[in-house]
Amino acid sequence: MNEQECEQQRWQAAERLALVLNAGGLQRMSARVLAVFLFTGAETVTMGDIADRLSVSAGSVSGAVKTLLSTGLIERLPAPGSRREHYRLREDAWPTLFSTQNTVVHVMLQATQAGMAATSSGDPAHHRLGRMRDFYEFLLEELPGLLRRWQGRQEVT
Amino acid sequence: MNEQECEQQRWQAAERLALVLNAGGLQRMSARVLAVFLFTGAETVTMGDIADRLSVSAGSVSGAVKTLLSTGLIERLPAPGSRREHYRLREDAWPTLFSTQNTVVHVMLQATQAGMAATSSGDPAHHRLGRMRDFYEFLLEELPGLLRRWQGRQEVT
DNA sequence: GCTAAAGTTCGGAAATTTCTGAAGTCTTAC
DNA sequence: GTAAGACTTCAGAAATTTCCGAACTTTAGC
Structure with a gap:
């Protein structure tokens, strides 16, 4: 299995998981964004990264990130004087999701x-x-x- | 509190619970029908009863009842040679709902x-x-x- | 068998949700 | 102070869900 095939499979799995999260109660866009946080190879991501990966508008990403922040599933990193805000999945995201449900x-x-x-x-x-x-x-x-x-x-x- | 006021409150509470069940994952119509099964003063109900109570079409009731049957939340009673089918909430409806979720x-x-x-x-x-x-x-x-x-x-x- | 009531199915209308895109605000770097 | 990029907001478009209603099937009673 070469690198490209792997990447393809990775994001296929991500979209599948997004569908399940959606069925589990999350909004469609929130679910897809959360899947990016899970499946990204980087430690943190920016809104631009997410928009690129999903090919959706910046507005949609903004809304979804806001929701995920307020439910405690992701966190904004103390930005080191950067132009872009960085976010990542919180360590206790899943117990949190379970509790809110x-x-x-x-x-x-x-x-x-x-x-x-x-x-x-x-x-x-x-x-x-x-x-x-x-x-x-x-x-x-x-x-x-x-x-x-x-x-x-x-x-x- | 007279009888009419009580009935009014009963069905207000029923509609409120339907909204919550809806938020919890059930379809809108399934949730409303399930609320009727919970709040009815009778031991069993027919599809006609439900349609009257909710003022919805027979078709909608049919679909919702089918779903609730397949998820094990209600049961069809062994009909005693009646013209109408009778249904009621199953005893273990809530553990069942929890498990399916x-x-x-x-x-x-x-x-x-x-x-x-x-x-x-x-x-x-x-x-x-x-x-x-x-x-x-x-x-x-x-x-x-x-x-x-x-x-x-x-x-x- | 026929009739009539009960229940089912499904195409399309209506309502709701969801997403976009453009305009606006804020922040950073120079 | 100014320009440019990042993010937010919101009105409206697009897509999806949801419901009705009419046509069809089944069953009980005669």
């Missing part, structure tokens, strides 16, 4: 509680909502332990 | 492995992909135990 659970719980307040205890809906609440409360209870176990494993390495 | 993780892992195959071990991308793979493999390892603990808690009740 679980904020949805919180909102779900609030909705179930509103529903239970609007139904009497004899109502089948009241019972159903109770079961739903129980499950998601269980999930939230389990979350901290899960992340702690992950961090514990990291320290060993 | 985690099939995304499997696909993600496959993509990381393809990426690692296309990069050499000296490449920064190789290292990044390795970290991503480690985290999601960890998650998959934790999943069975999590569901087992949930089932254990259910049996006690």
